[in-house]
Amino acid sequence: MRVSKNLLVAGVFAGHSLATKMSTCSPNAFSFPPILGTELHSITASLVRGYTGFVAFGRPEAALIEPGGVDFCNVTVSYKHPAHEDLVSVHVWLPTAKSNERLVGLGGGGWAAGEGYGAKAKFAYWHGCSTGGRQGMAIANKYPEDFDGILASCPAVDYPSLVLSLYWPQFVMNQRNVYPHACEFELLARAVTEACDGLDGDVDGIVARLDLCHFDLQSLAGKVIDCNGKPLQVSQETLEVYKAILKGPVDPQENELIGGATPGANLVGFLGTANTVCDEDNNCARGRPFTIATDWIRLMLKKDPQFDPAKLSHEEYARMFRDARQEWGHLFGSNEPDLERFRMLGNKMLAWHAMNDQVIPLSHMRGHFDKVRATDELHGITTSDYYRYFEVPGASHCGAADGVAYPMHALEALRLWVEEGIAPEELSTVVLGSEGNRPGTPVCNYPKVANWENGSFTCRESGGQPDDSLEHQKDEL
């Protein structure tokens, strides 16, 4: 592993033996390295035994932890930048027994920076989902020597614009003064799924061929559905709202600002962007925005905690996309398509995105990866030699429902690629919630797509133009 200055943890533990004996798991065993502009606040170290938690809450990979849990020395270094009245805490978990000589840095989620480990290891890996995936991509670009392998799941690509786009469903509803009920959004998502389910050759409730997915939901206008035991009529206005949400943010002249929500993905409930507030008679009078989006607008862009995003004019909302990239792109952006330094070091990146991601539209990551491939192609470089991307049918943001095939062993696939040179052609999966963790359908290496024929599964070339495959169907709603 190559140690660089930006990893505080590497500095703290340089010279410290990797396997920490019980006697050395104490604050005195560690010292704070000189880092310009910082001041040590505190160091704590204590032994943790049989730990079974998992830092990134709710991730399916938690199932991989041994039932007896793990023992480690929990070291926390807290430091300040005196001019800024802040406090930064870095957690490092050191092995107590013989180490396997691997280091894993774990990314955060939402606004959380995450967890990171550091020591002299033979190999260093980064694994993060959502914000953690974005951090992995930013590391590949800005600090390419830090990790031998980076696993970026459901990355929050182009964060400054992405977070603004998470407000788009609310913006559309406010603009039209139409607030559909969750029952209606759920019906629409189900209808898209049913229309496109069989296109991969397997009717399993999962859409694996979004590129072929064309649907016409007009027949649902006026349909009366049961919603919490009461009848509810699906309105034409609701269909128009859904159409605008899938189309994605546009400026007042209808120019696209960034890709819209993925057809069939759930827009309501946990992490939903189109939640509304409704009474028991199913009357809905206002929206309930995704708080990361409203935090972003209030605190980072308007710098006014009291600002009401519902007051944004269309012009102002559209202008914010450019302003956000200009002001925060260097810090929060991760979509630099030129990864030359990372590639030249021989490091490997593996990324996957959930095809039913309810927060981060699939089109954002796909668009980014297509740019990487196009940039590499200009230089005669084969992207798949160092960077592979997979789209996981049926998975949701950083996880999947029971019954869905999930790439549980993606980190192991990355390890094999880094350490043994075995590049993953497909990602193996585990059917979540199945007895004995039954293996599921493998995930195809983009741009290959899933294909069932006569009961047997293959990954094959899609034949279509991947760049605009997500764009066609939105005009047909």
Ligand SMILES: *[C@@H]1O[C@H](CO)[C@@H](O)[C@H](O)[C@H]1NC(C)=O
């Ligand atoms: C590690 O120590 C920090 C600081 O005392 C504490 O906040 C954290 O909960 C500990 N982690 C575990 C897993 O015990």
Ligand SMILES: *[C@@H]1O[C@H](CO)[C@@H](O)[C@H](O)[C@H]1NC(C)=O
């Ligand atoms: C599937 O079956 C059909 C009809 O028997 C046959 O024409 C086709 O070649 C088969 N495809 C594959 C991939 O075996």
